[in-house]
């Protein structure tokens with residue numbers, strides 16, 4: 001097993017990577033800086049991605065009306081108390097966190113970095129929403145802080161991206177990864193599995209795409225429908241049939257076997273509050289999904305990267 005892979009977990013987990021790199025437990029603290037999204041406000045599209053309801057991934061203490069410093073203090077207190085974390089990465093997650101003037105971005109990022117226990121920032125954005133100015137700002141910050149740029153790809157199939165109203169292509173993602181590479185910050189790719197019409201073999205090819213690019217980290221989750229989205233309406237019309245838990249766990253294990261060991265894994269599950277979760281309603285905690293996938297790898301006697309480079313479908 002490669003040294004980057006945690007022997008028990010069989011995965012190169014992001015948490016362990018941070019601990020190796022910084023020597024202590026690091027938690028990510030979500031903040032809502034009040035951004036919007038070009039795929040919702042009309043500049044790229046309207047209506048947003050068919051599964052998007054940002055309420056589903058916003059902890060209740062992050063509201064744009066609450067000053068950033070207060071959101072941070074509440075988030076850090078929670079993680080200190082619950083996990084004993086000593087240092088923090090401020091996570092700009094909601095909507096498109098580079099979609100503003102460079103001056104505004106600089107103000108927000110610098111305010112987040114002003115706290116002595118904050119070691120860096122993680123910035124979630126779309127591959128078509130990263131100007132040269134924003135890239136330059138992140139490059140400058142990365143000279144003395146940790147920076148992770150999180151780019152949503154979601155699918156490596158342009159037909160699926162069109163069907164889910166993403167408003168960008170796989171080519172946009174590849175071009176942006178290449179522009180962002182070599183700047184001393186981590187690049188993380190977001191992927192989702194379970195889109196209507198998506199074949200498992202096609203999804204697995206996304207691991208080959210990640211392997212071919214200078215990507216440091218991935219987040220993967222199952223497609224799930226939450227209230228207030230087009231996907232929820234599709235589910236009710238019978239046009240979206242969610243994956244079963246067993247199929248998702250097997251596909252996630254297949255994906256990890258093809259993912260190079262050098263790539264850290266940040267997430268394998270997406271959850272939403274039960275009050276707005278339409279389907280599937282697995283009701284798992286993040287670590288329960290994590291261990292379901294780890295147990296599947298154990299059962300197979302494999303680990304992350306076991307099949308890397310052999311191509312989808314080969315075992």
Ligand code: SF4
Pocket residue numbers: 037038039040047048049052053094095096126152166
């Ligand atoms: S790009 Fe992100 S924030 Fe924008 S509509 Fe899609 S999922 Fe929502």
